[in-house]
Amino acid sequence: SFAVVGKDGSLDVIVSVLEEESASEGVGEVHVYHDREERERFIREALSGCSKVGFNMHSATYAAVQYVKKVAEGIEPVDAGKAIGDTVSVKDEKEIAATREACRISSKVAGEIPDYLSEGVSEKEVAARMDSRMRELGGTGNAFDTIAAFGAYSSQPHHMPCDYRLRKGDAALFDFGSKYGRYCSDMTRTVFLGRPPEILERAYEVVREAQLAGIAEYRDGASASAADLAARKMIDGTEFKGRFIHSFGHGIGMEVHQDISVSPRSDQILRAGNVVSAEPGIYIPGVGGIRIEDTCLITEDGCEVLTSFDHSFTVV
Known part of the structure; x- marks a missing residue:
């Protein structure tokens, strides 16, 4: 074509x-x-x-x-x-409406994640259930291959689901998104089966605060790099300095990674109508990782978070 x-x-x-x-x-x-x-x-x-x-x-x-x-x-x-x-990268009302619906679908699945988890369930099994559920709720497909990462595997940002089975104390990280009318959502949630190691509890709170710091920089006319730098400064001021190993966000549209780079060296200026992710993370090899991600719409006076904004520390 x-x-x-x-x-x-x-x-x-x-x-x-x-x-x-x-x-x-x-x-x-x-x-x-x-x-x-x-x-x-x-x-x-x-x-x-x-x-x-x-x-x-x-x-x-x-x-x-x-x-x-x-x-x-x-x-x-x-x-x-x-x-x-x-x-x-600047979405019109029709495109924003489709993105909202994609976010509604993935947010619904995010809220159901605790129901999918039990000791012994595999990463592949939960990922498959999430994919099926997004379609049941009206999604036209996955925005990308769902990431389900349990235990130490959660320290690998792009881990692909395997046969590893969930154990007590594991972090369970899910990065997923739905498509609706060709437009994507993108979100990540990290929950725990039983109480995790204290270092992961501390990391979770830092990531949650770092995301808020970055999102506070999202507005029309702002430098894309400002959001990344704000979140990175928050994380690097803690015991987890250097553990945030990717950029804070990216553009989202008909592709889940599209056009905009929200990174430390980005020279792009955000505009009302841009849809971007907000996804800080902390990764500790051999222990686990924490990532929280939402899909955000840039507006003239700030931003609107389109995915569900419940980031409660969740122990199943």
């Missing part, structure tokens, strides 16, 4: 006959091809008279760019990824 935006704001959407129905639900003039020759004719017509053509190099493959360059002879591909990213 190809979408071509002209200088005059016109939009040509070039799709196969298999995508005709879904494309017709969107905007722009839809051109449906039945074979390669017809597809290439539509591309040439859409790019007729163009010398430079901007591509979203963040998502376009090298092969796709070279293909269009070959079909529409004489064009010069340029990287328009930043301009495209800046545009799609």
